[in-house]
Amino acid sequence: MKRLSLVLLSYYSNERIVKSYHAIKALLDKAGIPFEFVVMDDGSKDNSYEIACGLEKEFDNVKAYRLSRNFGSHYSIFAGLSLCTGDCAMPMVDDEQQPYQTIIDMYRLWEQGHKIIVPYRISRDDRWTSRIFSELYYKIMNLFSEVKYPTGGADLFFIDREVIDLLNSRIHPINTSSIAEVLRLGFDPYFYGYERPVGLNKNKSRWSFKKKLRLAKDTFFSSSTFPIMFINRIGLFASAFSVLGMFFYFYIAVFGNHQFWNLKVPGWISIILLIMLFGGLIMLSLGIVAEYIWRIYEEVKARPGYIIRKKD
Numbered sequence: 070m071k072r073l074s075l076v077l078l079s080y081y082s083n084e085r086i087v088k089s090y091h092a093i094k095a096l097l098d099k100a101g102i103p104f105e106f107v108v109m110d111d112g113s114k115d116n117s118y119e120i121a122c123g124l125e126k127e128f129d130n131v132k133a134y135r136l137s138r139n140f141g142s143h144y145s146i147f148a149g150l151s152l153c154t155g156d157c158a159m160p161m162v163d164d165e166q167q168p169y170q171t172i173i174d175m176y177r178l179w180e181q182g183h184k185i186i187v188p189y190r191i192s193r194d195d196r197w198t199s200r201i202f203s204e205l206y207y208k209i210m211n212l213f214s215e216v217k218y219p220t221g222g223a224d225l226f227f228i229d230r231e232v233i234d235l236l237n238s239r240i241h242p243i244n245t246s247s248i249a250e251v252l253r254l255g256f257d258p259y260f261y262g263y264e265r266p267v268g269l270n271k272n273k274s275r276w277s278f279k280k281k282l283r284l285a286k287d288t289f290f291s292s293s294t295f296p297i298m299f300i301n302r303i304g305l306f307a308s309a310f311s312v313l314g315m316f317f318y319f320y321i322a323v324f325g326n327h328q329f330w331n332l333k334v335p336g337w338i339s340i341i342l343l344i345m346l347f348g349g350l351i352m353l354s355l356g357i358v359a360e361y362i363w364r365i366y367e368e369v370k371a372r373p374g375y376i377i378r379k380k381d
Contacts, residue, residue, distance in 0.1 A: 073097070073104040073176055074155030078142050078162050079121060080111045085163040086120050090131065093169055100173050106131045109149040112139035142224075147242035150233050159227040160247070167225070171263050175227040178259060185251060185258040186227040189219040190265050206285060214293035216252045219260040226251050226258075241369075297363055301356025307349030314342045 075093065079086060090106055097104050108121035108131065121133035134152060136145060146160045157179050159172065167188060175186045207222040226248060228236075240250050252258060 070101060070103055071156035072154075073102055073172075074107060074153035074158035075104055075172070076107045076109055076146065076149030076153060076158060076160040078111065078145050078149070078160055079108050079113065079117050080139070080142070080145075081113045081115050082110075082117045082163050083115060083120065086117065087124060089161075089163045089165070090124060090128075093172070096169050096173060100176075102173065102176055104130060105153065105155055107149050107153050108133045109145045109152075110135035111142065111145040112136050143246045143248075144242055146247040147236070147240075150247075151237050153233070156230050157228065158230075158233055160225050162225075166265055168263065168265070171261070172227075174263075175261060178261065179227060179229065183259040184229040184232055184256040185254070186261050187219060187223045187248070187252070187258050188225060188227070188261045188263055189221055189223040191221075191262040192264060210289065210293075213295040214289060216249050218248075218252070219262070223260075224248055227261075229256075232256060294363060297356060297359040300352055300359065304349050304352030304354070304356050307345055308353055309349075311342050311345035311349055315346070318342060 077086065077089060086108060093104075093106070106124075106128070108124070110118040110121060110133070112135065118133065118135045121131075121135075125131045125133045132152070134148070136148060140148075142162075149160060150158060157176070159175065161167070161172070167190075171188055175188065178186050203222060207218045207220075210222075211217055228251060232251065232254060235254060236247075236250060242250075
């Protein structure tokens with residue numbers, strides 16, 4: 070049977086590493102699924118890495134690594150995928166908010182031929198403010214970016230070795246998120262919904278507002294051209310509107326009596342129209358320049374222009 074790589078995102082995890090490993094091992098051994106357990110420590114200042122090293126010495130299928138500092142979970146995912154050796158892989162967290170049984174379910178889906186499986190929570194046992202902002206963010210992403218998320222969004226994924234190799238060789242993990250890059254690759258992702266047990270774990274999230282904001286910006290700007298196109302369209306509209314207004318104003322000034330619909334057209338309208346004209350031209354010019362900069366940005370990231378899917 071083909072081996073699964075589980076990349077545990079460790080950050081101040083302590084004994085949760087050992088607890089997670091034994092719980093997963095009991096389930097996967099019973100299901101007959103061979104696996105490796107890659108612990109990727111994201112610059113923890115406690116003894117998380119030492120605990121992972123102790124687990125590595127005890128079990129052959131455990132590997133422990135750590136980053137030079139705290140880079141964030143999505144960069145930790147990219148690092149873990151570059152080191153894993155399984156036929157398929159899944160990053161995971163140690164807070165137990167996603168039932169471990171889902172790993173087996175997704176492995177079976179992968180055996181059926183799905184290259185990318187994206188788990189998402191059908192329901193959220195979070196504060197109402199967190200739910201509202203999360204739903205709003207993913208609605209904006211689905212509306213204005215080329216990446217389509219499942220209802221409620223997703224952070225993790227289960228991927229085939231072909232996808233792992235593409236991420237390792239063709240994607241530059243700079244100012245982006247792993248889930249956005251996985252979804253951009255195509256492969257007809259399968260969205261797998263699951264119920265998170267209520268009250269399973271009430272650990273405080275280590276995702277601060279600052280980290281969430283940075284991730285939101287990285288994800289949006291790495292997968293959306295909407296800001297550029299918005300500037301371009303606004304500039305074009307303002308320029309066209311001011312030109313039409315100038316023709317209209319000129320007609321009234323020359324052929325009319327400075328009255329239109331019994332309203333007097335003041336002289337400073339011409340100044341306003343000129344400001345709109347040149348302001349629109351500036352925005353239009355910025356939009357055109359930004360189009361070229363965006364294409365340079367895409368080339369620098371060296372993303373593939375197309376992907377030829379391997380035959381099964």
